Amino acid sequence: MLDFITPISEVYSFNNFSMEEKTPxxxxxxxxxxxxxxxxxxxxxILGMSLPKEAGNTSVKEKITLLWLGPNExxxxxxxxxxxxxxxxxxxxxxxxxxSKTNLGAVTNVTDHFTIFSLTGSNVFEVLSKGCPYDFDxxxxxxxxxxxxxxxxxxxxxxxKNKNEIDLYVRRSFADYLWNWLKDSxxxx
Amino acid sequence: xxxxxxxxxxxxxxxxxxxGGEAHIVRPKQPSELSDGxxxxxxxxxxxxxxxQYERWNHAHGCRRWFNMAxxxxxxxxxxxxxxxxxxxx
Ligand SMILES: [Zn+2]
Numbered sequence: 585m586l587d588f589i590t591p592i593s594e595v596y597s598f599n600n601f602s603m604e605e606k607t608p609x610x611x612x613x614x615x616x617x618x619x620x621x622x623x624x625x626x627x628x629x630i631l632g633m634s635l636p637k638e639a640g641n642t643s644v645k646e647k648i649t650l651l652w653l654g655p656n657e658x659x660x661x662x663x664x665x666x667x668x669x670x671x672x673x674x675x676x677x678x679x680x681x682x683x684s685k686t687n688l689g690a691v692t693n694v695t696d697h698f699t700i701f702s703l704t705g706s707n708v709f710e711v712l713s714k715g716c717p718y719d720f721d722x723x724x725x726x727x728x729x730x731x732x733x734x735x736x737x738x739x740x741x742x743x744x745k746n747k748n749e750i751d752l753y754v755r756r757s758f759a760d761y762l763w764n765w766l767k768d769s770x771x772x773x
Numbered sequence: 774x775x776x777x778x779x780x781x782x783x784x785x786x787x788x789x790x791x792x793g794g795e796a797h798i799v800r801p802k803q804p805s806e807l808s809d810g811x812x813x814x815x816x817x818x819x820x821x822x823x824x825x826q827y828e829r830w831n832h833a834h835g836c837r838r839w840f841n842m843a844x845x846x847x848x849x850x851x852x853x854x855x856x857x858x859x860x861x862x863x
């Protein structure tokens with residue numbers, strides 16, 4: 585985890601669409617059974633916020649964002665960058681001790697598994713629609729909603745910040761391909 | 774477009790899903806006591822119905838959860854979906 589090397593080394597902008605990679609942001613995959621009160625209470629006490637329980641919902645606090653990934657799975661994302669040299673995220677250890685070690689759930693650090701593209705501009709959803717089966721005009725897809733779908737044959741997680749801004753989570757090994765695909769696609773013809 | 778209703782995420786395009794074959798096949802409790810024929814029967818023999826079939830699906834590119842579906846194989850009409858571990862209501 586030391587010496588973070590970014591897969592993308594440019595910032596791109598074209599025709600009311602710009603993107604840049606956000607690095608390095610701590611991400612933790614959290615799994616557990618919502619029906620197990622001990623799990624829910626402990627997690628919510630440690631994080632100081634409630635877990636999103638409805639499909640596609642998120643919870644945001646100053647330093648943490650929680651994304652719903654499934655009925656027993658969440659992605660915890662830090663809202664602030666972590667130190668590039670050490671890549672240490674204190675919350676991981678706390679969660680690991682209180683949740684993993686006590687067998688209440690699973691805590692997995694996926695910081696280097698995913699990278700995040702920040703996409704902004706009025707053409708964002710126009711560009712995504714070129715390679716994605718999800719209906720971004722759906723009434724369910726409001727600000728602060730999250731959706732997992734396919735973009736140009738790749739699994740992605742899309743977190744809508746507002747109508748002109750999203751965070752796009754992509755597996756690191758696919759980042760270069762998707763970046764180039766997005767560049768191509770933003771040239772709306 | 775063929776729309777599937779995931780019991781967790783709601784209506785999504787079929788390209789996000791993958792098919793998991795016939796549902797409600799119970800694994801034999803004592804595989805070692807079965808003949809090769811009986812074991813092969815469990816592993817490979819499927820009903821291959823024309824009409825209403827109970828099958829397993831996975832929302833592979835979405836929430837990654839498994840669920841069951843009652844689908845008419847002759848016209849792809851999806852009658853209902855239900856969670857893993859549940860019995861079909863009809
Ligand atoms: Zn789903």
